[in-house]
Amino acid sequence: MKVSEIESLGTFTCLQGEYEDAEIQAGYTSDLLSDVMGNAAEGSVLITIQAHKNTVAVSSLAGVVAIIICNNRPAADDMIEAARSEGIAIFKTSGNQFDTSALFAQHLGGCPAR
Numbered sequence: 001m002k003v004s005e006i007e008s009l010g011t012f013t014c015l016q017g018e019y020e021d022a023e024i025q026a027g028y029t030s031d032l033l034s035d036v037m038g039n040a041a042e043g044s045v046l047i048t049i050q051a052h053k054n055t056v057a058v059s060s061l062a063g064v065v066a067i068i069i070c071n072n073r074p075a076a077d078d079m080i081e082a083a084r085s086e087g088i089a090i091f092k093t094s095g096n097q098f099d100t101s102a103l104f105a106q107h108l109g110g111c112p113a114r
Contacts, residue, residue, distance in 0.1 A: 001107050003066050003089050006045070009103060012068070015075050016083040016090035022065045027104040029097055033058045040064055047100050051075045056082040064088060068104075070097045 004021045006012050025043030030036050031050050040046060042063035048055060051073045059067055066089040069075055075090055083090045093100055104110075 003045075006066060006068070006089070006091050009107065010093075011095055012091045012093050014089065014091055015069075016080050016088070018084050019065070019087050019089040024065060024104075024108060027101060027108055027110070028064070029101045036064070037062055045104060047097055047104065049073055049097065051079060053078045053082045055079065056086055056088060059083075059088055060086045066091065068093060068100055070095055070100050 001024050002021050003019055003024060007014055022043060024045050026041040027047060028040040028044045029047040031048050033054060036046060037058045040062040044064055045066045045068060046059055046064045047068045049070050051069045055067060056079055069092045072094045080090060
């Protein structure tokens with residue numbers, strides 16, 4: 001699955017669309033940025049409620065290609081600008097982290113659909 005395909009999964013709105021259309025290798029769900037820095041895989045999508053500039057900095061260090069902000073949280077303007085500068089896509093969804101993680105797991109082959 002490519003980053004550009006995220007919007008086709010459902011209730012995802014692209015907030016920052018200047019990114020390389022990379023293949024998503026994995027998903028990672030966390031709100032603890034030190035956890036993301038230590039454990040998110042290169043080429044992953046980060047599913048979180050952290051909608052601030054530091055999330056982008058950590059994502060860049062970890063090699064995250066896209067950030068999904070859950071629960072319709074608004075992204076700060078400086079977050080969007082930082083993501084643009086780093087080439088990291090940002091999407092927003094009304095879904096919660098559990099449902100969003102399950103959706104990505106199904107599409108990335110991490111758990112079977114029921």
